[in-house]
Amino acid sequence: MKKNSTLAKIDNYFDGKKDTEVSIIFLMSLAITIFLTYFLTWNQAQQYYESVLNQNDEISRKLNDTNNYLASVTVNGDINFKIKEQQKLLNSLNKELNIAQFKNKYFDNKLYELSYLLFNEQNWARFLDNLAFLANKNNIKITKISNEFKNPTPKKIEQVLNIKIDIEGNFKDIIGYINSIEESDLVVDVNNIHISSSTKNLIGTIGIYVWGMKY
Incomplete structure (x- = not known):
């Protein structure tokens, strides 16, 4: 009832007005409505517009960078040239x-394969032991043995061991002993032989150089 009463009052109000007055009232109402709508939504619309504009600028920049990169790696029309x-x-x-x-x-x-030539105490100790073994095998008596280690230049084959052996035995056995030493796996150089006689056997001194490499 109240709604109908309000509408009736509005109708009664406009009934007493001229058409021009009614049109002016409607136009003013429309203008006020548009103004209020614009005023209330302007900030949001402006923010949205600026956001879209920034996104567009960013996309344009990335697209331009991509085009520039593709142009820089393209040679004779081949985009995969650099790849x-x-x-x-x-x-x-x-x-x-x-x-x-x-x-x-x-x-x-x-x-x-050449590990036996490498400069290390194990190889030389084994060789010294072998000198005693060969002496026993050839019926040679070793009365004294001395050796001197040298410090060779790395990765270069040089003299690494100087050995001096005092021996006793007959001529044939001494020759056999020297041959056995020279047939050693190591690079051996019998550089000095001094032999003299005794009442029963020959006595002498054998000088030996051993060559090897420090790695």
């Missing part, structure tokens, strides 16, 4: 790496 170039370089480096690994393995194997 192919880097792939060739990578393949070349892999090939060099494989060659280096092969060489390292090859030299490691060779060094293993």
Whole structure:
């Protein structure tokens, strides 16, 4: 009832007005409504507009950067030119790496084969023990043995051991002993032989150089 009463009052109000007055009232109401709507929504609309504008600028910048990059890597119309170039370089480096690994393995194997030549106390101690073994095998008596270790230059075959042996035995056995020493696995140089006689056997001194490599 109240709603109908309000509408009736509005109708009664406009009934007493001229058409021009009614039109002016409607236009003013519309203008007020538009103004209030614009005023209330302007800030949100402005913020939205600026946000969209910033997004558009960012997308445009990224697109421009992408186009510039594609232009920089494109050669003779081939967009994958740089990728192919880097792939060739990578393949070349892999090939060099494989060659280096092969060489390292090859030299490691060779060094293993020549390990008996390497300068270390174990090899030389084994050789000194072998001198005593060969002497016993050839009926030679060792009265004295002395040795001097040297410090060779790394990765260079040099004299590493100087040995002096005082022996006693017959001529044939001494010759057999010297031959056995020279047939050793190590690089041996019998550099000095001094023999003199005694009442029963020959006595003498044998000088030996041993060559090897420090790695």
